[in-house]
């Protein structure tokens with residue numbers, strides 16, 4: 156069996172319609188999942204919905220529907236979104252599924268057996284919007300640090316002995332400096348833990364929309380303990396016959412999350428797993444947040460961005476490229492029409508689109524519609540383009556393993572720029588009159604560049620790259636990363652169709 160790569164998105168609360176933030180997290184994972192598949196890994200890419208807790212229960216009540224019917228409906232919207240946006244998740248988990256109850260209850264029982272959960276009572280602040288408990292010292296002007304309103308909660312509660320894990324967590328960060336990325340986020344997590352940890356309330360007794368605590372029906376599990384466990388549920392944990400899958404998949408290679416939910420993934424989750432003597436995920440990456448034309452995105456401001464509308468306006472691949480190229484992954488970013496059009500018309504239509512169209516048109520017109528054959532030898536100018544191209548993959552692997560998607564794209568676009576300079580320098584239109592053989596070699600060198608570029612952009616732009624590879628005449632089974640580099644050249648010798656542009660220019664509508 157080939158090597159496993161298991162990556163996850165957060166599971167989304169079903170209190171709301173999917174928006175650009177959800178699409179962004181899943182998109183980053185989708186690009187990474189596609190990259191790893193093309194690179195020969197046996198990938199499992201998980202997403203899903205987080206359906207319990209007070210927030211969801213309240214949204215259902217506000218709509219006058221029971222929580223189960225409500226979650227069925229909204230969860231379906233999220234599942235539909237994965238299809239509309241072409242995400243390639245291998246599983247879609249819902250926390251209301253039986254398999255998930257089984258996993259949560261097994262983990263709970265293990266924590267009880269190991270003496271890390273005890274019964275007590277909670278009196279303190281709770282923010283329903285964040286589904287999080289906050290210490291008195293964190294509350295300012297009646298609000299949580301996230302700005303969420305808080306309420307005072309007093310109820311019997313089971314507690315997890317989080318305080319016992321401070322040193323172990325700090326040691327884990329120390330010994331595994333890649334466990335949390337980017338680095339600045341690791342520092343935040345480290346100082347939070349170093350500041351001292353209190354035991355964590357892990358059950359609620361004042362409402363019932365959750366996974367029942369084994370042996371005590373008066374309590375449901377705290378929604379974050381329930382939610383985090385999804386990553387193991389889908390890997391077979393607690394499932395009858397799930398042992399082989401669990402052994403193959405767990406620990407996860409990557410949990411991708413937004414910066415707002417890092418504490419849950421980098422502090423609570425590893426502590427639960429340590430307490431259960433289970434392996435920890437290898438890495439947690441916290442990405443930044445998008446604003447809309449400089450403004451915080453919020454329902455009350457009415458500026459929520461619908462990813463389907465963006466994809467319909469600009470194109471799905473264009474949106475994917477923009478989101479992953481515009482912002483250094485990990486930083487916050489601003490979504491603006493101007494920036495979107497700039498990327499679309501600059502990087503895509505002008506730089507890569509024109510290159511592809513020019514090269515294929517010259518081949519179509521000047522080589523009688525036949526793809527030139529791979530030359531027996533290359534001139535220095537050709538090697539100036541081919542050598543860095545042949546060596547791109549190593550750098551791409553590094554960037555994808557560091558989740559630096561913008562760097563990966565930047566490196567590819569350096570080659571695209573070099574290819575554009577090469578066309579101008581070699582002037583194949585002039586060679587047509589003086590040296591047909593050399594013209595064919597130059598056009599072949601450019602077609603080979605387009606082939607490798609198209610193979611490498613498949614994770615980010617699956618449709619446009621397929622279109623390019625179809626037009627070049629590259630077979631579908633010759634598009635994996637094993638076909639990159641000098642040992643697998645574009646052979647040529649086949650007829651090509653009249654080329655059609657890959658990336659349209661975006662022209663703003665009158666009055667838009």
Ligand code: ME8
Pocket residue numbers: 164165166167168169175176177179180205382383384412413414415416443444445446452
């Ligand atoms: O937190 N820009 O779910 P969620 C970028 N159920 N990302 C954004 C964003 C924005 N403007 N707004 C939201 C939850 N997000 C829990 C997770 S996992 C065991 C449980 C991102 O639906 C946000 O950072 O509130 C988070 O990663 C994701 O959307 C899910 O948010």
